[in-house]
Amino acid sequence: MDDIDRKLISILRADARTSVATLATKLGVARSTVMQRIRRLTDDRVIIGYTVILQPEAEPDHIRAWMDVQVEGNQTLEVIANLLGDPSVVALHDTNGRWDLLAELRVNSPADLSRALERVRLIKGIRHTETSILLKSYR
Numbered sequence: 001m002d003d004i005d006r007k008l009i010s011i012l013r014a015d016a017r018t019s020v021a022t023l024a025t026k027l028g029v030a031r032s033t034v035m036q037r038i039r040r041l042t043d044d045r046v047i048i049g050y051t052v053i054l055q056p057e058a059e060p061d062h063i064r065a066w067m068d069v070q071v072e073g074n075q076t077l078e079v080i081a082n083l084l085g086d087p088s089v090v091a092l093h094d095t096n097g098r099w100d101l102l103a104e105l106r107v108n109s110p111a112d113l114s115r116a117l118e119r120v121r122l123i124k125g126i127r128h129t130e131t132s133i134l135l136k137s138y139r
Contacts, residue, residue: 001046004029008037009047016050063107064134067120068099075125076100082123088116105131 004027011018011026020038024031041047071079083089083103091104103120107113117131 001041005037005041005046008034009041012047012050061108063105063110063113065105065107065113065131066134067103067105067117067129067131068095069101069103069120069126070098070128071100072125072127079123079125082125083120086116086119088112088119099130 007027008023011023018026020031020034023034027034038047069079069083079101080092083092083101088105088107089103090106093102093104094100095102105113105116107116113133117129120126121129
């Protein structure tokens with residue numbers, strides 16, 4: 001990746017719906033160059049998808065929570081595979097420090113959250129978890 005690729009990705013992160021013509025103007029390159037770079041970045045799996053980001057208020061019935069996970073021994077890969085298979089886990093991040101993983105959970109009710117936490121705590125290789133419910137987002 002060069003500077004143009006990095007600038008292209010930066011613009012798309014801010015607004016993935018930016019038109020090819022606008023991208024070309026902002027980058028100072030031809031539209032065909034933009035299309036070629038997007039195709040290459042997609043083929044190389046640098047760009048793996050586009051998404052919609054909603055304001056939390058747009059989904060008032062959903063509960064979002066962050067779960068810190070401490071893994072026992074060298075079972076990280078097994079734990080990751082199990083967490084990614086859980087329908088309540090919408091994102092999973094590798095971290096450093098006291099916690100090994102950070103899981104973002106999204107459920108429909110407190111009862112669903114309780115069931116999700118019970119499922120996660122039964123995963124072999126998880127030593128300890130700590131969960132925080134997201135109350136409000138500012139950005």
